Every structure is written in structure tokens, then in C-alpha cells.
Amino acid sequence: MKDIQLKNKDGLTEKEFLERYTPGNYEKPSTTVDMLLFTVDDKKSYDTEKLPEKELKILLIKRGNHPYMECFAIPGGFVNIDETLNEAVYRELKEETNVENVYFEQLYTWGDDIKRDPRMRVISVSYIALVDKNNIKPQAGDDACDVEWFSIKREFISSSKNNGAKEDTYNLILKSDTKDSEIIYKITEKCTKNGIIVNKEPNYELLNQSKGKLAFDHVQIIDTALKRLKNKLEYTPIAFTLLPEYFTLSELQSVYEAILNKPLIKEDFLIKITPMIKETDCISKNSNHKSEKYYKFNDNWQHSFFK
Structure with missing residues (x-):
């Protein structure tokens, strides 16, 4: 069969096109990865006769550089040009928290908000894992100045109707294990119907800025991960x-x-x-x-x- 060399409107073959192609002539977004590590741990209790109650926790870092310096964030960072997404996940996790050997599942890709990072256009791929806290010993590194576990819960507050649409209100509460850091966001979730499909549009409001806040759009990423984790209980072990x-x-x-x-x-x-x-x-x-x-x-x- 004769090899047919297809040419584009400029009369170029694919080889000629690629030889002349200059990626730097085009604006393009950067890509990051964010890793959400959840665990379940004993609540502090002085009753030694009772089985300890458990609570859900998430691992966060404190940023050591701009932007959002000294704010808490999900571990993560930029994907290098010569590495896969998975390679970036484990490299960044090791560099920022000294944690290794964790199995992650991809959660979601974030890019609808084109100003989610003040530095440049950034698209982030988030990953989620449920780990045994006793098997990992996190230590801050790279551009993280601290790393610690936060207890986390999403508490229902109220439900109401606004212009015919249902609105549910929650508090997302994160408390540091060792320091006086308590991050609280009010979540207002507007529920609208598209046929039989219910769409939920969340809005996030920081309630106690003096005790800490989350960087970038990480409150939305954490909120989404919490809901995914609960759903996975229904159909996975x-x-x-x-x-x-x-x-x-x-x-x-x-x-x-x-x-x-x-x-x-x-x-x-x-x-x-x-x-x-x-x-x-x-x-x-x-x-x-x-x-x-x-x-x-x-x-x-x-x-x-x-x-």
C-alpha cells in the first residue's frame, strides 16, 4: 500500500509541521497535584473503661512561602514536564510531608475557576487516600513550614427555601491535633433540579479568620473529598x-x-x-x-x- 503523506492547508506534512511547531508561542496553563490523606483516630478520653470513640482526620501543611503564606493547605505542587501525574503525586508527598507508600485514587480535576491560583492559570488534579495514621510519620519539608493532623467534620446546621430553591447550611470544622488552630467554614449549598437530576452549588464563607484559613480553593476540594469518602463506604471496603x-x-x-x-x-x-x-x-x-x-x-x- 502506497504511503500517502497528508498535507495541511499550508502544504505541510505531519513531520514538517512538527519540526516547525514552537510550543512557546502559545499560552498554556500549569498543572498541579493535590493529595488528601484521611485517617480515623481515637478521640481524647479519660474514661479507660470505655472503647475510645473515633474521629476523622486530614493531613494538612502550613505554607512557608507566598501565596497564602502561613495558611494551611493540602499537600501538593507542580507537575514537572518530564513526569507522569502519579510520579508527581508521590514526589510532592515525599518532599512536603516525608510520607511514602500510600495508595491514592484520583478524586477530581479543578480548573473551572481560572483565577484559583493568583500566580498563573493552574489546573489541579486531586487525589484521595484513607490511611492508617500509625503507619506514617509526617515531617514538614520543601515549602511547607509545618505539617499536622486536623480532626474534620461537616455538621448540618439548617435547611431553608430561597426563591423556590432549597438551601442547606453546614459548618466545616477543622481542629489541629497539637496547636491552637481551628478553621471553620460555613457552607451554603443551593439545590436546584434539572429534570430529575439535583445540582448542588456550594458557597464557602470563612468564619474565624484569626485562627487560620485554607489556601487557594482547598476548602472546596476538601468538602468534595469528604462527600466522596462517605459515598465510597456504600460500595467499597x-x-x-x-x-x-x-x-x-x-x-x-x-x-x-x-x-x-x-x-x-x-x-x-x-x-x-x-x-x-x-x-x-x-x-x-x-x-x-x-x-x-x-x-x-x-x-x-x-x-x-x-x-
């Missing part, structure tokens, strides 16, 4: 990554309650979780001498949307 191989039902339920930020009825939870677990012959005895059976994850479990 992601919560089991935070548990040892053998666990009690109380331990399992406490992890789910921490991520969902609400108490669960034990009987209803057991009905839902039973297909995902296997009973073992081992028995646990806690500090107040109550016995519980140990369970393990059912490797044969598969989620089905239609039952």
Missing part, C-alpha cells in the same frame, strides 16, 4: 483499610461512624455489614471484661447495585 486483620464489630462500627460523622443503630449496621465480614473463633476481652467475637473481612464479598 475502604473502611477495612483502617482495621487490623481481626477486629470486633464495635471497632468496625466506630470507624464507619467516624467517617459518616453520625451514630449508627447497631442492628441496622449489622444487617448491612454482615455480607462483608466473616466470623472467627477468636474472642476479645476489653478493659471492662466484656467479651466480643473477632471478625475478618470477607475476601469473596462483591458489591451489587441490583439485588
Whole structure:
């Protein structure tokens, strides 16, 4: 078959076109990656006879340079010209937090707000992970002057109607583990319908600027990640990554309650979780001498949307 050299309107073949092509003649955005690391940890308690309550936490850095100097942010940074997105994720995570060996899933690509970064046009690809806090030892590095865990919760406040559209109000509260940093945003979520599809348009308002704030549009990224994490509980075994191989039902339920930020009825939870677990012959005895059976994850479990 004869090799046909296609030519464009200027009479150039593909080879000739590429030889003359100069990327610098065109404006283009930069690309960054942002990594959201969540974990579940024990709440501080002085009651040694009671199983510790759990709470959801996120790892944040404090920026050591402009823009948003001394504001808290999700770990992340620019993608180099010669690396893949995944390579950039693990390089930036190592440079800013000294954390390695974490499995991430892509969350969302952010670029609708063309002024989301005051330096230049930046598109960011965000990633999410649920990790065991005991397996990582974060340390600040690169342009991060500090790194720490923040407890995080999204609390429902009220619901109302505004010009026929429903508006839900929440508070997003982040509290530092070790320092006097408390970041609170009011979220007003306007719900509109497009046929049977409900669109939610959030607006974010910082409530206590004196104690800290989040850089860039990271409040929206964190809020989206929280909702994605809760949804993943419905169809994946992601919560089991935070548990040892053998666990009690109380331990399992406490992890789910921490991520969902609400108490669960034990009987209803057991009905839902039973297909995902296997009973073992081992028995646990806690500090107040109550016995519980140990369970393990059912490797044969598969989620089905239609039952």
C-alpha cells in the first residue's frame, strides 16, 4: 500500500509541521497535584473503661512561602514536564510531608475557576487516600513550614427555601491535633433540579479568620473529598483499610461512624455489614471484661447495585 503523506492547508506534512511547531508561542496553563490523606483516630478520653470513640482526620501543611503564606493547605505542587501525574503525586508527598507508600485514587480535576491560583492559570488534579495514621510519620519539608493532623467534620446546621430553591447550611470544622488552630467554614449549598437530576452549588464563607484559613480553593476540594469518602463506604471496603486483620464489630462500627460523622443503630449496621465480614473463633476481652467475637473481612464479598 502506497504511503500517502497528508498535507495541511499550508502544504505541510505531519513531520514538517512538527519540526516547525514552537510550543512557546502559545499560552498554556500549569498543572498541579493535590493529595488528601484521611485517617480515623481515637478521640481524647479519660474514661479507660470505655472503647475510645473515633474521629476523622486530614493531613494538612502550613505554607512557608507566598501565596497564602502561613495558611494551611493540602499537600501538593507542580507537575514537572518530564513526569507522569502519579510520579508527581508521590514526589510532592515525599518532599512536603516525608510520607511514602500510600495508595491514592484520583478524586477530581479543578480548573473551572481560572483565577484559583493568583500566580498563573493552574489546573489541579486531586487525589484521595484513607490511611492508617500509625503507619506514617509526617515531617514538614520543601515549602511547607509545618505539617499536622486536623480532626474534620461537616455538621448540618439548617435547611431553608430561597426563591423556590432549597438551601442547606453546614459548618466545616477543622481542629489541629497539637496547636491552637481551628478553621471553620460555613457552607451554603443551593439545590436546584434539572429534570430529575439535583445540582448542588456550594458557597464557602470563612468564619474565624484569626485562627487560620485554607489556601487557594482547598476548602472546596476538601468538602468534595469528604462527600466522596462517605459515598465510597456504600460500595467499597475502604473502611477495612483502617482495621487490623481481626477486629470486633464495635471497632468496625466506630470507624464507619467516624467517617459518616453520625451514630449508627447497631442492628441496622449489622444487617448491612454482615455480607462483608466473616466470623472467627477468636474472642476479645476489653478493659471492662466484656467479651466480643473477632471478625475478618470477607475476601469473596462483591458489591451489587441490583439485588
